[in-house]
Amino acid sequence: MSLALHATRRRTETLDLTPEPTLAARQRMALRDLRAAMGQWRLCSVLAWLDIKLRYRGSVLGPFWLTLSTAAMVGAMGFLYAALFHMDLHDYLPYLALSLVLWGFVGTIIGDACQTFTASEGMIRAMRLPFTLYGGRIVLRNVLVLAHNLIVIVVVFAIFRIVPGPAGLLAVPGFAFWLLDGLALCLLLGAVCARFRDIPPIVNSVLQMIFFVTPVIWKPEAVGPTRQWLLPFNPFFSLLEVVRGPLLGTIPSAAVYVSAIGSSLLLWALAWLLFARVRGRIAFWL
Amino acid sequence: MHAELDVAGISLDFPLYHSQARSLKRTVFSSMSGRMASDQRHRVVVQALRDISFRLESGDRLGLIGVNGSGKTTLLRTLAGIYEPVVGRVRVRGTLNALLDPQLGMNIELTGRENIMLRGLYNGLDAETVAQLEEDVRAFAELGDFIDLPVRIYSSGMMVRLGFALATAIRPQVLLMDEWFLAGDAAFMEKARGRLEDMVRGAEILVLSSHLKPVVLSWCTRVIWLDAGRVRADGPAEEVMEAYSAAV
Numbered sequence: 001m002s003l004a005l006h007a008t009r010r011r012t013e014t015l016d017l018t019p020e021p022t023l024a025a026r027q028r029m030a031l032r033d034l035r036a037a038m039g040q041w042r043l044c045s046v047l048a049w050l051d052i053k054l055r056y057r058g059s060v061l062g063p064f065w066l067t068l069s070t071a072a073m074v075g076a077m078g079f080l081y082a083a084l085f086h087m088d089l090h091d092y093l094p095y096l097a098l099s100l101v102l103w104g105f106v107g108t109i110i111g112d113a114c115q116t117f118t119a120s121e122g123m124i125r126a127m128r129l130p131f132t133l134y135g136g137r138i139v140l141r142n143v144l145v146l147a148h149n150l151i152v153i154v155v156v157f158a159i160f161r162i163v164p165g166p167a168g169l170l171a172v173p174g175f176a177f178w179l180l181d182g183l184a185l186c187l188l189l190g191a192v193c194a195r196f197r198d199i200p201p202i203v204n205s206v207l208q209m210i211f212f213v214t215p216v217i218w219k220p221e222a223v224g225p226t227r228q229w230l231l232p233f234n235p236f237f238s239l240l241e242v243v244r245g246p247l248l249g250t251i252p253s254a255a256v257y258v259s260a261i262g263s264s265l266l267l268w269a270l271a272w273l274l275f276a277r278v279r280g281r282i283a284f285w286l
Numbered sequence: 287m288h289a290e291l292d293v294a295g296i297s298l299d300f301p302l303y304h305s306q307a308r309s310l311k312r313t314v315f316s317s318m319s320g321r322m323a324s325d326q327r328h329r330v331v332v333q334a335l336r337d338i339s340f341r342l343e344s345g346d347r348l349g350l351i352g353v354n355g356s357g358k359t360t361l362l363r364t365l366a367g368i369y370e371p372v373v374g375r376v377r378v379r380g381t382l383n384a385l386l387d388p389q390l391g392m393n394i395e396l397t398g399r400e401n402i403m404l405r406g407l408y409n410g411l412d413a414e415t416v417a418q419l420e421e422d423v424r425a426f427a428e429l430g431d432f433i434d435l436p437v438r439i440y441s442s443g444m445m446v447r448l449g450f451a452l453a454t455a456i457r458p459q460v461l462l463m464d465e466w467f468l469a470g471d472a473a474f475m476e477k478a479r480g481r482l483e484d485m486v487r488g489a490e491i492l493v494l495s496s497h498l499k500p501v502v503l504s505w506c507t508r509v510i511w512l513d514a515g516r517v518r519a520d521g522p523a524e525e526v527m528e529a530y531s532a533a534v
Binding site: 014015016018040042043046047050054057122123125126127128280283285 | 300301303363366367368369370371372373374375376377378379380382384386387389390391393395396400403404407408436
């Protein structure tokens with residue numbers, strides 16, 4: 001006795017794989033992949049949620065361990081660096097808390113992006129799913145982690161009585177850019193790292209370097225007024241600033257926005273061209 | 287809408303990357319020095335499929351036979367859209383379910399219930415139908431309270447039953463099936479037979495890859511004999527099976 005369940009939504013689906021080695025045809029297939037992934041958003045979000053659940057299965061605090069470890073880091077570094085840099089704690093600690101939490105999001109997405117496809121090898125080889133879905137899973141997973149870490153920011157801001165003004169709303173479009181860039185990074189790094197297995201260590205060491213050369217634990221003012229104009233040449237600074245600045249009450253300069261939008265467009269162009277080119281080959285590389 | 291499966295002249299190469307050839311260093315250095323480049327061209331490519339064409343319509347039951355490594359599973363994966371051919375084309379009309387391996391994308395760290403939910407979502411079922419699926423699978427696989435425990439700790443029998451129940455719960459129009467599906471201890475097969483036959487009968491098109499002569503003869507009307515990725519024979523089941531038995 002068994003009931004007959006039918007795959008409802010995919011009922012009228014036609015699978016048509018006609019390889020045409022033209023740019024336009026590849027773009028079309030990649031676009032179809034993107035659309036199919038959006039149609040599977042429920043599966044994507046459940047996968048992201050299960051990733052978090054699985055990581056903390058059996059632990060008492062669960063994902064709040066992340067919150068706690070971020071809080072400990074902010075506390076430890078905040079007092080030490082405020083003293084080292086001779087800075088006012090009231091000014092520095094909220095800045096550091098926000099910076100560390102946001103950088104945590106950026107850094108983890110870049111690290112995870114390298115494993116977009118390699119970590120899902122089992123699923124990719126078992127069933128046809130849009131490849132973009134695996135990227136969406138990583139972005140969503142990290143948004144969930146960020147949501148837990150937001151508590152640290154809220155608490156620090158409450159202690160120091162900082163309320164982001166109406167300018168804070170500018171952080172919303174900034175964050176939208178992050179989500180789009182995160183997906184592009186997953187497609188780009190995911191594909192490259194599936195083919196060349198020694199890219200992930202390179203990415204990680206470059207990431208470490210970027211952390212130190214980007215104003216994350218040090219303030220952008222520290223470079224001195226004559227060298228401020230150099231900062232937007234670092235896309236990581238610009239992208240960080242379009243979210244961080246508004247939340248701390250400063251509206252980012254036009255140069256920062258130009259740099260953030262320009263680098264995002266460049267990243268997407270690069271990711272899209274590569275993804276469209278190799279999408280059909282990823283399954284063979286795993 | 288009737289199901290249809292059309293394969294026209296597909297060829298598929300499987301690149302075998304050595305641990306070194308796969309690395310960036312090798313590629314960078316090989317593009318810089320001529321000697322390494324010639325080395326790079328020696329990249330081993332397995333010609334997994336060569337110029338395969340066939341067309342199936344509603345009601346067709348195709349068996350794929352051939353020795354290990356002849357390309358049966360690769361062909362099934364290509365029909366399922368997992369591997370995309372570089373040459374030729376694959377067109378499948380209708381819902382498709384590919385039973386390729388017992389784990390079939392199951393995450394053994396997740397609980398039975400979570401795996402069932404994922405499969406339901408993958409097939410586009412709504413919440414209510416997922417609940418139905420859960421009950422059905424739980425009963426068939428005799429999971430009981432184990433449904434809320436990670437699949438990792440299941441007994442191997444339980445795991446096979448779960449994989450089987452999940453795979454057979456959703457009725458496709460086009461069913462692709464690998465031979466592992468017919469391997470199992472006698473008691474399980476007895477229980478599974480009804481369910482499997484139900485699904486096979488319900489499917490409009492069946493593509494079955496198997497070594498077992500009786501299975502192919504009882505379920506398939508047409509057989510394609512694959513040899514080193516090529517079609518060696520294609521015709522009525524009895525005829526091709528006879529030629530195959532004589533040759534192997």
